[in-house]
Structure formats: structure tokens, C-alpha cells
Amino acid sequence: MILEKLKEIIADHTGEEADTITAETALADLGIDSLTTVEILMDIEDEYGVALQAGEIGKTVGDLIAKIEEAKQ
Amino acid sequence: MGFQISGTGSAFPKKVLTNEDLSRMVDTNDEWIMTRVGVSSRHIATEESTADLATEAARKALEEAGVTPAELDLIITATITPDAVCPTVAGTVQQRLGASCPAFDISSACSGFLFALETTNGFFASGKVKKALVIGAERISKILDWEDRSTCVIFGDGAGAAVLTEGNGYLCSELMTAGGDSVIKIPGFGGTSPFSTLEPEKPVIFMEGQETFKFAVNALVDHIVSMCGKLGIEPAALDHIVPHQANIRIIQMAARKLKLPLEKFVTDIETVGNTAAASVPIALDDLNRSGRLQKGDLVAMTAFGGGLSSGGCILRW
Numbered sequence: 001m002i003l004e005k006l007k008e009i010i011a012d013h014t015g016e017e018a019d020t021i022t023a024e025t026a027l028a029d030l031g032i033d034s035l036t037t038v039e040i041l042m043d044i045e046d047e048y049g050v051a052l053q054a055g056e057i058g059k060t061v062g063d064l065i066a067k068i069e070e071a072k073q
Numbered sequence: 074m075g076f077q078i079s080g081t082g083s084a085f086p087k088k089v090l091t092n093e094d095l096s097r098m099v100d101t102n103d104e105w106i107m108t109r110v111g112v113s114s115r116h117i118a119t120e121e122s123t124a125d126l127a128t129e130a131a132r133k134a135l136e137e138a139g140v141t142p143a144e145l146d147l148i149i150t151a152t153i154t155p156d157a158v159c160p161t162v163a164g165t166v167q168q169r170l171g172a173s174c175p176a177f178d179i180s181s182a183c184s185g186f187l188f189a190l191e192t193t194n195g196f197f198a199s200g201k202v203k204k205a206l207v208i209g210a211e212r213i214s215k216i217l218d219w220e221d222r223s224t225c226v227i228f229g230d231g232a233g234a235a236v237l238t239e240g241n242g243y244l245c246s247e248l249m250t251a252g253g254d255s256v257i258k259i260p261g262f263g264g265t266s267p268f269s270t271l272e273p274e275k276p277v278i279f280m281e282g283q284e285t286f287k288f289a290v291n292a293l294v295d296h297i298v299s300m301c302g303k304l305g306i307e308p309a310a311l312d313h314i315v316p317h318q319a320n321i322r323i324i325q326m327a328a329r330k331l332k333l334p335l336e337k338f339v340t341d342i343e344t345v346g347n348t349a350a351a352s353v354p355i356a357l358d359d360l361n362r363s364g365r366l367q368k369g370d371l372v373a374m375t376a377f378g379g380g381l382s383s384g385g386c387i388l389r390w
Contacts, residue, residue: 034283035109035282035283035286035320035322037283038283038286039322039326042290054283
């Protein structure tokens with residue numbers, strides 16, 4: 001499931017506890033700067049084989065999941 | 074016949090510019106620079122020229138190698154900040170050292186030193202060269218936009234040099250260029266021709282940060298994996314990796330992707346900054362003089378940057 005994997009990836013790059021991250025969590029609240037965004041997108045690319053642009057990831061973790069699902073099709 | 078590295082050296086300008094100093098020039102602070110780039114201080118040239126730094130680094134490398142300038146068959150300097158279009162930095166170094174061999178500069182931005190090593194390897198292979206001096210030297214401060222906080226905090230000035238002698242230490246190498254100016258661009262002096270219809274551009278570094286970061290991590294990882302594959306070894310078998318010191322986050326991300334401990338990577342960016350073509354030979358000298366390098370060690374070097382370009386090699390020390 002994408003959410004579980006994504007929680008792991010985000011936790012890895014931000015130092016947040018994975019358990020505290022939900023689909024509703026705003027990416028801005030995770031203290032994600034521009035380089036962290038790229039780091040997370042590179043891990044997503046490795047995991048799902050989809051290349052997302054930093055400008056199109058949306059506002060929440062849920063938005064990001066929707067983008068990954070859309071790109072996978 | 075190939076080559077081995079018999080001596081290394083590095084040199085820096087006297088002036089040290091700290092993050093605290095920078096915070097008084099542009100809207101930035103130590104915490105921001107340390108977390109996003111990993112630089113705490115860097116050397117910035119005042120009176121020192123690129124050739125001054127190159128010559129000092131070269132003298133140290135020659136001393137360690139026990140090679141005299143008169144014995145040199147070739148001098149190559151990799152730089153994107155020569156003091157003049159003509160004469161070359163290498164030519165000035167040759168004159169100051171009192172050498173008499175051919176000397177020229179090459180340019181491939183931050184990958185320049187790797188391109189210079191590969192070029193020199195060709196001279197060894199042809200038998201025309203038995204002792205060579207390869208230098209990476211930059212006075213990068215002169216092409217920085219000192220009002221752009223996203224770039225001026227990253228870089229530093231300096232030079233690194235290596236003396237190459239006949240041997241079989243250069244086991245494997247790769248060079249890559251993907252030409253284009255959309256990610257990294259440094260316009261040159263436009264000239265004063267009354268006939269020119271080209272718009273003059275500001276001769277400072279432009280970098281698209283996120284694209285540069287992605288390219289850099291992938292280049293570092295791909296070169297290591299590919300070169301190790303050619304040698305039939307696992308990346309874990311490398312004793313040391315000397316990466317271009319562009320940004321600590323690039324090195325950390327690459328280490329994660331390669332599943333290697335950060336300790337395998339030489340990192341001196343905290344007090345040196347990104348010195349472009351000088352970065353790899355400075356880091357190699359840092360490793361060499363730290364006492365951590367043992368004869369027989371496998372050392373990988375990789376660089377990436379403007380061009381876009383990248384390169385790598387694996388040495389048996």
C-alpha cells in the first residue's frame with residue numbers, strides 16, 4: 001500500500017515518526033524543504049518507477065499518493 | 074603503460090569566510106547553510122590568483138612524489154576560472170616551476186579533474202609521457218553572484234594537484250557529457266565587438282538547484298555501480314570514495330542509495346566548500362595526508378557538474 005511505504009520514505013528524510021503521518025498530513029507541516037522534496041521524489045521514483053516533478057506534488061500526503069497512482073497508470 | 078598517483082597537494086587562499094560573515098552580506102544564516110549545503114566556512118581569494126593556488130598545490134604534490142619540475146613531461150590544469158584566456162593556468166605554472174614540458178588547460182566544470190586524468194592517461198598509453206602533473210584550480214569567487222544567497226554560500230576557492238608516474242593504478246574510468254545549459258550555466262565575457270548583436274549576459278553561476286541535485290546523486294551512484302561492475306567488485310569493496318564536494322546532502326543521498334556507510338566517503342566540504350574542478354584533488358589530498366590511505370587501497374573518485382558532465386575512476390593506491 002502506497003501510504004505505508006510513503007510514510008516510511010517521508011519519515012526517513014524528515015526525522016518524523018512514521019506513525020504520526022496520515023493522508024491528511026500537510027507536506028508543509030513536515031518541514032520539507034526543496035532538497036528534501038527532491039530526495040523524497042527520488043525514492044518514490046526508485047520504488048514505483050514514476051518520475052514526478054517537484055512542482056506537482058500537491059499539498060498533503062494524500063495528494064502525493066494520488067499523483068503517484070495517476071502516474072503509475 | 075598507465076599511471077599511478079605518486080604525490081598530492083592542495084592550496085587555499087588566506088581569507089576564511091564563515092557563514093556568520095555571509096549572514097551579514099545576504100539574507101542567510103549558519104543553520105540554513107549547514108542543513109542545506111553542509112558548509113561552515115570556505116576560503117575566498119583576495120590577492121591570490123588561480124595560478125598562484127595551482128602552483129602552490131603543484132609544489133606540494135611534486136615534493137611528496139620526489140619529482141622535480143624538470144622531469145615533468147606534461148602539465149594539465151582543469152579550471153573554469155583561469156586568470157586569463159591566454160596564457161593558460163598550466164602555462165603559468167610551468168613557467169613558475171621552471172618546467173619545460175607542454176602545458177595546457179581543459180574545461181569540463183566540476184568534472185574537469187576527471188577529464189584531465191583521462192586525457193593524461195592517453196599520453197601515458199602512447200608512451201609520450203612518463204611523469205605528469207594534473208591540477209584542478211579555481212578562483213570560483215569571481216564568477217559568483219554575491220547577492221544570490223542560493224549560490225554564493227556554496228562555493229570556495231582553492232587548488233589540488235596530483236603527480237602521476239608510470240604504473241598500473243588507474244584501473245577503470247568513465248566520462249559522460251549531456252550537453253545543454255538549462256540546468257547549469259555560467260556565461261562568459263561577451264566582448265566589445267561593435268558588430269555583435271548578442272545580448273551581453275551576467276558572467277555568474279546560474280544553477281537550477283533541484284535538477285542539479287538529482288543529476289548529481291544519480292551520476293555519483295551510477296558511476297560507482299557501473300565502474301564496480303566493470304571490475305567485477307561490489308561497491309562495498311571500495312576502501313574510499315572521493316566524491317566532488319558539491320553539497321553534503323548529495324553525498325548523503327548517494328551513500329543511502331548505494332547502501333554504503335558515509336564513512337567511506339571523503340567529506341571536506343564543511344571547511345572547503347564546493348571548489349568546482351579543484352574539489353576532487355583537494356579531497357584526495359585530504360585523504361592522502363590523513364594517513365587513512367594504505368598502499369593497495371581501492372579508491373573511487375567521481376565528479377559531476379556543469380556541462381552537464383560527470384566522470385569517475387577507480388584507482389589502486
